[in-house]
Amino acid sequence: MSGLTFTLFNEPTQRLDLSPLTPQKLVGYGKAEIEKMELGGGRERVKVGDCFRVSGSNAETIVFEGGSRFLDRIGADMNGGTIRVTGDAGAMLGRRMAVGSIVVDGSAGPYAGSQMSDGRVEIKGDAGDFAGGPMAGEMRGMSGGTLIIRGRAGDRLADRMRRGLLAVLGGCGDYAGSRMIAGTIVVAGEAGRLPGYLMRRGSILLDQPPQELSPTFIASGPWFSAFASLLDRHLINEGIFDSPFLGEGPMRYVGDNAVPGKGELVISARQV
Amino acid sequence: MQNLTVNGVTIDDTFAEAFGMRATAIIITAPSMKWAVEAARTMTGFATSVIGCGCEAGVDVELSPDETPDGRPGVRVLIFAVSTDELQKQLLNRVGQCVLTSPGSACYAGLEGTEPLKLGSAMRYFGDGWQISKKLGNRHFWRLPVMDGEFVCEATTGLTKQAVGGGNLLLLAHGGTEALAAAEAAVEAMRAVPGVIMPFPGGIVRSGSKVGSKYKSLVASTNDAYSPVLRAQVASALDPDVNAVLEIVIDGETDEAVAAAMRAGLKAVIDLGPDGGARRVSAGNYGGKLGKFQYHLKDLLP
Numbered sequence: 001m002s003g004l005t006f007t008l009f010n011e012p013t014q015r016l017d018l019s020p021l022t023p024q025k026l027v028g029y030g031k032a033e034i035e036k037m038e039l040g041g042g043r044e045r046v047k048v049g050d051c052f053r054v055s056g057s058n059a060e061t062i063v064f065e066g067g068s069r070f071l072d073r074i075g076a077d078m079n080g081g082t083i084r085v086t087g088d089a090g091a092m093l094g095r096r097m098a099v100g101s102i103v104v105d106g107s108a109g110p111y112a113g114s115q116m117s118d119g120r121v122e123i124k125g126d127a128g129d130f131a132g133g134p135m136a137g138e139m140r141g142m143s144g145g146t147l148i149i150r151g152r153a154g155d156r157l158a159d160r161m162r163r164g165l166l167a168v169l170g171g172c173g174d175y176a177g178s179r180m181i182a183g184t185i186v187v188a189g190e191a192g193r194l195p196g197y198l199m200r201r202g203s204i205l206l207d208q209p210p211q212e213l214s215p216t217f218i219a220s221g222p223w224f225s226a227f228a229s230l231l232d233r234h235l236i237n238e239g240i241f242d243s244p245f246l247g248e249g250p251m252r253y254v255g256d257n258a259v260p261g262k263g264e265l266v267i268s269a270r271q272v
Numbered sequence: 273m274q275n276l277t278v279n280g281v282t283i284d285d286t287f288a289e290a291f292g293m294r295a296t297a298i299i300i301t302a303p304s305m306k307w308a309v310e311a312a313r314t315m316t317g318f319a320t321s322v323i324g325c326g327c328e329a330g331v332d333v334e335l336s337p338d339e340t341p342d343g344r345p346g347v348r349v350l351i352f353a354v355s356t357d358e359l360q361k362q363l364l365n366r367v368g369q370c371v372l373t374s375p376g377s378a379c380y381a382g383l384e385g386t387e388p389l390k391l392g393s394a395m396r397y398f399g400d401g402w403q404i405s406k407k408l409g410n411r412h413f414w415r416l417p418v419m420d421g422e423f424v425c426e427a428t429t430g431l432t433k434q435a436v437g438g439g440n441l442l443l444l445a446h447g448g449t450e451a452l453a454a455a456e457a458a459v460e461a462m463r464a465v466p467g468v469i470m471p472f473p474g475g476i477v478r479s480g481s482k483v484g485s486k487y488k489s490l491v492a493s494t495n496d497a498y499s500p501v502l503r504a505q506v507a508s509a510l511d512p513d514v515n516a517v518l519e520i521v522i523d524g525e526t527d528e529a530v531a532a533a534m535r536a537g538l539k540a541v542i543d544l545g546p547d548g549g550a551r552r553v554s555a556g557n558y559g560g561k562l563g564k565f566q567y568h569l570k571d572l573l574p
Contacts, residue, residue: 165408203406225421226378226424227413230424237409238409264404
């Protein structure tokens with residue numbers, strides 16, 4: 001049984017909400033029924049069949065062939081199965097997902113992995129602002145699972161993050177881990193200004209000093225802990241890095257003392 | 273009842289009687305094997321018998337850096353007790369006093385059990401508010417600030433109810449030297465079996481006991497039938513040429529592990545032969561009425 005495939009043949013001219021197209025919501029539907037489903041998100045009434053050619057039948061494995069920055073909320077509220085996007089994704093990729101796996105070959109818009117609670121999202125390209133973060137008015141960001149951004153992430157990465165692992169391999173914008181509650185952020189590549197802004201707890205791991213380290217973070221010296229090697233091994237086992245990220249005796253800073261917070265910002269010993 | 277003789281060693285047609293126990297395992301790591309072993313030895317000290325120590329504990333196996341969660345040398349420790357509550361209490365007391373305190377140590381779950389036992393989730397309070405909770409995948413760790421850095425401790429470890437305590441071999445020899453040689457050979461062979469510990473000193477016990485006593489306050493007392501000095505005064509189980517008996521007690525994670533260890537020990541004793549080692553091998557039981565598990569020596573012959 002081949003995976004359910006949505007091949008984009010008509011570039012959308014408005015934002016489309018693809019949250020109805022998740023494994024759990026499509027189980028039991030035939031191809032014809034799926035093509036008639038309406039997609040919200042914009043002014044015009046758009047049906048799945050207007051943009052996508054549907055093939056395959058196994059809804060546990062969904063593929064979007066050809067992506068677009070207009071395709072919002074892919075895999076939102078997902079609670080099982082896998083989704084693959086062979087191009088770009090729009091905003092709110094995997095928002096509030098609880099179980100399952102999403103892989104995006106291209107880049108994703110803002111709020112990727114917003115409030116996800118478990119499962120795994122991997123973006124091979126870049127991600128917009130507020131990856132893993134909450135929407136306006138929400139109290140908590142990502143609360144579990146693994147979000148991997150192989151390219152660059154925008155500003156306010158992992159805002160109000162509460163649990164889970166967020167790894168970025170191509171650097172990130174300003175205020176990474178802002179208002180962070182707990183959890184782990186790993187950034188390889190240059191991080192922008194003031195990472196850990198108002199963070200309370202949690203860990204931000206960097207492989208080089210950020211553009212600007214807040215004066216409210218205080219150096220606690222080189223960090224020797226068995227936990228550093230647990231983390232390094234976990235990052236390798238998750239397929240995020242090939243070699244240890246932190247190494248022996250990385251520098252540890254604690255903060256944000258403006259809150260005051262008990263978080264930590266650790267800068268790898270194997271400086272690039 | 274026909275006793276067998278293999279390589280000159282008489283094997284009694286009898287069985288070891290063993291009991292169901294609760295067990296857990298932890299992995300202790302340290303900057304070097306020396307300190308992993310030191311922490312493990314300390315926490316498994318005074319853990320020979322549940323009768324007086326609350327638990328029976330020992331090192332199951334030494335682990336190379338690539339077998340441990342944090343890539344440092346480590347050991348796997350097994351702990352056995354008669355109830356879940358007692359096991360929990362012993363685990364926390366021993367890890368808290370002996371592993372937390374040991375230089376550079378870290379402590380991880382060594383068993384995926386049916387139920388969790390508290391480990392770091394109880395010890396975290398030592399951190400006085402500075403403890404840090406971290407979840408990696410589905411594993412939960414606590415980091416406690418200590419004077420040489422951080423004590424990393426997994427939140428919980430597993431409990432098994434499939435464990436067996438009290439597998440045993442009785443080694444009857446011409447003299448003390450031969451009995452000890454046989455017992456040492458057996459323990460060495462058994463230590464190679466995964467999932468078992470021999471909780472007594474060096475794996476060997478010389479004061480085997482029987483149930484009950486002439487003194488009302490004692491639940492167990494000396495095994496008079498196997499004591500050579502009482503041969504003339506009680507119903508002795510010893511032949512005239514036996515002047516020393518040593519016992520090996522085995523606790524295992526599973527029924528199969530205990531049987532495998534007894535088989536390995538039996539083979540080592542038989543290979544050693546009757547002149548330099550044991551002339552006769554027997555096993556302790558209570559007539560088969562008390563214990564859930566029976567290990568018949570004739571089924572375990574090499």
